[in-house]
Amino acid sequence: MRFKTLGNSGLKVSVAGLGCNNFGMKIDQAATDIVVGKALDLGITLFDTADAYGNKGGSETMLGKALGPRRKEIVLATKFGLPMGDGEYMKGGSRRYIVNAVEASLKRLGTDYIDLYQLHFPDPDTPIEETLAALDDLVHSGKVRYIGSSNLTGWQFTEAAFIAKERRLTPFVSAQNHYNLLDRKIEFDLVPAVKKYGGSVLPYFPLASGMLTGKYKRGRDLPNDGRLTQWGERGKGILTDANFDLVEKVTAFAETRGKTTLDAAIGWLASQPHVASVIAGATKPEQVEANVKASEWEMNAEELDEMNRITFRL
Numbered sequence: 001m002r003f004k005t006l007g008n009s010g011l012k013v014s015v016a017g018l019g020c021n022n023f024g025m026k027i028d029q030a031a032t033d034i035v036v037g038k039a040l041d042l043g044i045t046l047f048d049t050a051d052a053y054g055n056k057g058g059s060e061t062m063l064g065k066a067l068g069p070r071r072k073e074i075v076l077a078t079k080f081g082l083p084m085g086d087g088e089y090m091k092g093g094s095r096r097y098i099v100n101a102v103e104a105s106l107k108r109l110g111t112d113y114i115d116l117y118q119l120h121f122p123d124p125d126t127p128i129e130e131t132l133a134a135l136d137d138l139v140h141s142g143k144v145r146y147i148g149s150s151n152l153t154g155w156q157f158t159e160a161a162f163i164a165k166e167r168r169l170t171p172f173v174s175a176q177n178h179y180n181l182l183d184r185k186i187e188f189d190l191v192p193a194v195k196k197y198g199g200s201v202l203p204y205f206p207l208a209s210g211m212l213t214g215k216y217k218r219g220r221d222l223p224n225d226g227r228l229t230q231w232g233e234r235g236k237g238i239l240t241d242a243n244f245d246l247v248e249k250v251t252a253f254a255e256t257r258g259k260t261t262l263d264a265a266i267g268w269l270a271s272q273p274h275v276a277s278v279i280a281g282a283t284k285p286e287q288v289e290a291n292v293k294a295s296e297w298e299m300n301a302e303e304l305d306e307m308n309r310i311t312f313r314l
């Protein structure tokens with residue numbers, strides 16, 4: 001397993017990570033144990049969850065149980081900010097909410113520290129100063145080791161970096177945003193900000209929820225158990241002709257090099273210097289195995305140029 005450093009920090013993360021949003025949603029505790037066990041055995045150290053995943057708390061609870069004493073071997077990343085209940089006090093980035101949210105996550109995860117605590121979405125009602133100061137206190141208390149952002153724009157990441165510097169607060173070292181071969185929009189705005197101000201990107205939906213795995217073929221029956229099949233109309237919004245055009249080019253690129261579509265999707269992300277880890281989700285151990293293998297492809301300059309030619313679209 002290759003390791004990369006997370007942003008401007010000393011924290012190393014495995015280049016293949018594991019996204020945990022299926023736990024408590026698509027898969028139960030027994031299947032979660034198998035997926036997590038396979039990831040640990042293959043050397044994955046970054047596990048990414050959120051308080052909201054798994055119908056509010058299910059993913060953290062199942063992940064904590066599946067890890068058991070092996071929790072200390074890994075980098076445990078979770079998030080706060082999405083609604084965890086009704087009303088004004090169960091969401092967001094206020095100090096009042098964060099000090100409660102972290103305790104609830106620690107309890108569900110069965111641990112006394114979180115390695116990477118991420119603001120899930122920007123909170124327009126709370127000054128970022130307040131969020132950063134509350135997170136800084138959690139770092140000083142030892143409950144949290146590093147902090148990260150998610151779904152911020154470039155200006156929001158930059159503003160947070162300036163405020164952290166000006167007030168000597170702990171800065172964000174990561175930016176978790178939507179990023180894959182079908183959607184490269186963050187390269188215009190967030191990626192330059194993150195590169196300049198000390199963060200790494202942790203791409204979410206790295207496989208476009210399965211569209212980039214090669215298991216969906218144009219004009220063929222959809223796999224019954226696939227996420228995009230089960231998503232119905234939402235899935236159809238991803239299984240479009242324009243996306244198939246692009247995926248078919250990626251497949252041809254990969255196959256001429258003895259690789260698969262999945263290898264190209266994960267290998268391309270893993271080859272970006274600004275990406276620290278590819279946190280693909282999985283529902284089966286074979287998927288984890290394939291995703292780890294795919295992350296070993298370090299593309300050369302010619303391959304990266306060709307990928308730009310094939311996949312770049314506005």
Ligand code: NAP
Binds near residue numbers: 120280283
């Ligand atoms: P993804 O990684 O693009 O797709 C994962 C899905 O693709 C799996 O659940 C599985 O679904 C299928 N798959 C994975 N590996 C496969 C393989 N080798 N062969 C065939 N199919 C395979 O999407 P994601 O899991 O939603 O995103 C990754 C992580 O990012 C999440 O787990 C979560 O931690 C994070 N995330 C964050 C945000 C945010 O706002 N910050 C938003 C979304 C996700 P099926 O088996 O069901 O087809």
